[in-house]
Amino acid sequence: MTDLNALKDQRAALQAELEELEASLPALEEAVATAPTNWSHLAMPIGSPQSTAAREELEAARTRIQIIAPNSYGNGALDRLDKQIAHIEAVAKADERISQASAEEKEAGERVARLSASIGRIAQRVEEMQTAELSAEESAQEAEREAAQAIAKATASGDEKATSAAQAKMNKAIDGARSAKALKEANLPLISAMEAETAALEKQLATARREEDTARQTRRRASAAKLGEEWDKAVDVLVAIGARLIAEGGVDYPLNKLKLPTFAPGKKTIDHDTLRAHAKGEAA
Structure with a gap:
């Protein structure tokens, strides 16, 4: 199980970064608005290195905010961490x-x-x-x-x-x-x-x-959370065995049809590619 304290520390760092980015937006927007503009020989605005840099910095901040901030789809970085933290706490309790x-x-x-x-x-x-x-x-x-x-x-x-x-x-x-x-x-x-x-x-x-x-x-x-954790642990054991099967014998069928679901947030369905990746790791 992922360390709960590490996840909470990661969440706190992301929350602090988000607040800092959001607080910086007015200044970044002001920098874009006040950046000098160069003009072409036809008297058309063509921007300037300063305005380009200001716009890029503003866009980078907005993009980072979108990545971190919670959203209606529940797929922001803070959303994902909250789900992981909630799952671990649910299993623990x-x-x-x-x-x-x-x-x-x-x-x-x-x-x-x-x-x-x-x-x-x-x-x-x-x-x-x-x-x-x-x-x-x-x-x-x-x-x-x-x-x-x-x-x-x-x-x-x-x-x-x-x-x-x-x-x-x-x-x-x-x-x-x-x-x-x-x-x-x-x-x-x-x-x-x-x-x-x-x-x-x-x-x-x-x-x-x-x-x-x-x-x-x-x-x-609560029972489902506990049983889901037991399932995921059993899946980890099966993954280790499956990786050894592939590494030792080049087993392909029937493992190439494998689709084993997991319950913890962030964990993916285990398939043949997962086993092959683990087998390569063992071989290395």
Whole structure:
């Protein structure tokens, strides 16, 4: 692995150079604007050694700034160093981040389970209350229909005793309807409170799920950084073996089809040419 301190020193030097170059631009631009100009025999400006030198110095500074400065493509010298530094730091902290993120993921997952269970209990309770309300209402309506039919039959038969009994049944049905209505009205504030509690719990649940997902992604990125470093180390071993194969035996196939990716920023895909270059180095 590239030395982290060396990369940071290199970055600091480039940053200082960039700031110095940017600070020098006004003076360089002024030098171009004020450089003497020579004239041709036709009275046309043809420049001067001083103006040419000033323009070249300004262009060199601008070009160097473009090479060093971060850009939208992420391929400036500082961009590349930042990626290398970030990769090395990610690998160095991978175990710590995996451990911390795993703990956070577990904790958030437990909160998700608790909150989901709470929401489920409330939903079940509300459903039971609404089912009881509906059952009471339907029973009262059925009793009213039966009582009404009994009254109609008793009236038609002229049986006063039956009429009186049917009316008593109707009064009971009316009381049942009032009770069903009273139950529904009594449940309204309780159901409203439970719905409000559910809404609050769902917000907490959404937060817990986001935290669980964030922790999971952090753990996966840290794990990927660690595994990528292990992969690159294994690739280095394979490169050494492949170079020896070529150097010792002139092996061409199947290594000429090799395309082995790497993960560290700045490292290239390993191919046959890479092995040949290493083989030449060993032979030398």
